[in-house]
Amino acid sequence: MAKNIKTRAEDYAQWYLDVIKAAQLADYSPVRGCMVIRPDGFAIWEAIQRELDRRFKETGHVNAYFPLLIPQSFLTKEAQHIEGFAMECAIVTHSKLEKGPDGKLAPAGELEEPLIIRPTSETVIGHMYAQWVQSYRDLPVLINQWCNVMRWEMRTRLFLRTAEFLWQEGHTAHETEQEAQEETLRMLEVYREFAEDVLAIPVIKGRKTEAEKFPGADVTYTIEGLMQDGKALQCGTSHNLGQNFSRAFDIKFTGRDQKLQHAWTTSWGVSTRLIGAMIMAHSDDEGLILPPRVAPCVAVIIPIFKTDDEHKKVAEACLKLAGQLCGETEVEAARKRQGGRDLLSVFFDKLTGQTVIIDNRDMRPGDKQYHWEQRGLPFRIEIGPRDVDGGAFVLKRRLDRGKETVQFGAATRDWLRTKLDEAHGAIHARAREHQQRSISDAASYEELKQKLAGGGFVRCFFRPDKATEARIKEETKATVRCIPLETEHERGKCVVSGQEGQKVLFAVAY
C-alpha cells in the first residue's frame, strides 16, 4: 500500500490531495485560493486543450482572445448576471504603487472606473459582437477563447474550485432562436463525447433548473459526473443566453426581412476542474490513474539487473524495445537531446507529445514501480535478464495492477496503441459501472432524503421551484443536478408537492 497516500475509506478529501501531491500535478501558491499547476498536471490540461480544440474547429469555431480586465459598468448591464457574480469579483482600483511618507509602497493612481478581473467574458465579448454584427450575413459568429478567469471563492480545493482557473469559453451569436438552441445542444454533446472518449468519465446530459442555471441564461445545460465518494460534479455547461446579452449590449442586425433585430447568443465552457474530475473518477488508493489519452507518458520501461554483464544486456533490450514501440529514429533523437540523463524520454506520438520513458535511475526497481504507479502511467514494462533470455518481458497494467508476459517480437507501436485503447475502454467501463450502481430511485420525499444520505444520484419526479430546492438543500445538502435530457418529457407526481413534476436527478455535489 502507498505510504504517502491516505486511503479513500480513511479520508476521501485527504486522499484526493495526497494523490495530487504524489503525482506532482499541482502545488499551493503563496496566494490563497490560487494554485500552481506543475508540468505533469499542465500536460493533462494541454491534452484536454488539444482534444477539445480539434472538436471545436471541427464544429466550425475559431479561437480569439479578449481582455482580462472588464469595465465594472459592463458587468452591471445584465441584471441577473451581476447578481450572480457580484459576490466573487476581484477588482482592480489602482494603476501603480508609490512610496508613502513611511517609505512603504502603497497603491496610488486610483482609476476613474474600477476594472473587474473577468469571472467570465460574456460582457466584453457582447460589447465587441455589437460592433462586429450588423447584418444577418455577419452571423453566426462562432468564437472560442482559452484563458484564465477569477472568481473569489471562499473555500477552495485544488482543481475543483480555485480562485483563478484555466478554461475555455465559447461565445456564439446567431440569427435565430432555433440556431442558438441547436448550437447549445451541439456543444453539450461535444462535451459529453469528449468526457467519455478522452477522459473516460461517464456523464449525464441534462438541463439545469431555474435555481441552478447560469445568471443571465435562458437555459443552462450540463454534463454531470459522479465521483467515487458518491458526490456529483458538474463537468461542463452550455448556455442558451437567448437575447439577454444581445439586448444588454445591443447586438443588433438587419435580418433577411429588412428589420432590425437582436441576435441570439450562447456560451459554453469547461475548466481545469475536469482534471479534478478525472482524478476523482478513476484513481485508487495507490495513487493517480490516468486515462491513456491524456497521459503525458504512456509507458515506462524499467530495467532490472544485478551484475554489469546483466546491466549491459538489459539496457540493450530496453533500447531495442523502445525502438520497436517508438521507432529507432525517435530513440536516437531522444538520446541526442537528453545526453546521459537517467530518464530517457522518447516520443511515442509526436502529435500528442506522449512519450515512453526508460528509467535508468540508480534506484531499486521496487521504488521505481511505486514512483510510476503513483503517477498513473497506464503501463509499466519490466525487463530483466530472465526476460532477455526468454525473449519476453513483463507488462504491468495500472488500472487493475495485473501483469502479463509479452513476446518481444509482438511489441510494436500498433500493439501498444491497441493496449492503450483497451485500457481506455476498461477505465471507462469501470467508471460507468460505478455510475450505474450509484443511481437509485425515490418515490417519496422521505425516501429521497434517505437515499441521498447514502450518496450517488437519486432519481425522482420533482416540480422545480427555487424555494423548495433551497429547503431541500438545507435539509439534505443535495441539489437538483439536472433534468436528464434522456427522460426530459416524462411526467409524474412530484415527491414534495404532489403536483405534476419532471424526472430529475438529485445529488450532493462538489
Add this chain to the structure above:
RNA sequence: CGGGGUGUAGCUCAGCCUGGUAGAGCGCCACGUUUGGGACGUGGAAGCCGCAGGUUCAAAUCCUGUCACCCCGACCA
C-alpha cells in the same frame, strides 16, 4: 464575517507548562553494500522558532499586538 485550532529544517512534528542560546523521523546530498514491489550503513547540508513590539542578564518558551494558514458555519451561476 462568526466559532475553534495551528504557525519550529523541504514534509510530519517534539521542545513551551517550569526562560539558559535548536531537536527527532521522513526527505535531500556523497560514498559503500544492495537491486524481479517501498533496503541498509557511514558521513553531510539544511531553521531570523510566522512577523512586530514588550518583560528579562537571557525569549522558540512569558506578555501584547499583528499576519497567515487549517477545520466548522455563512457563501459557492
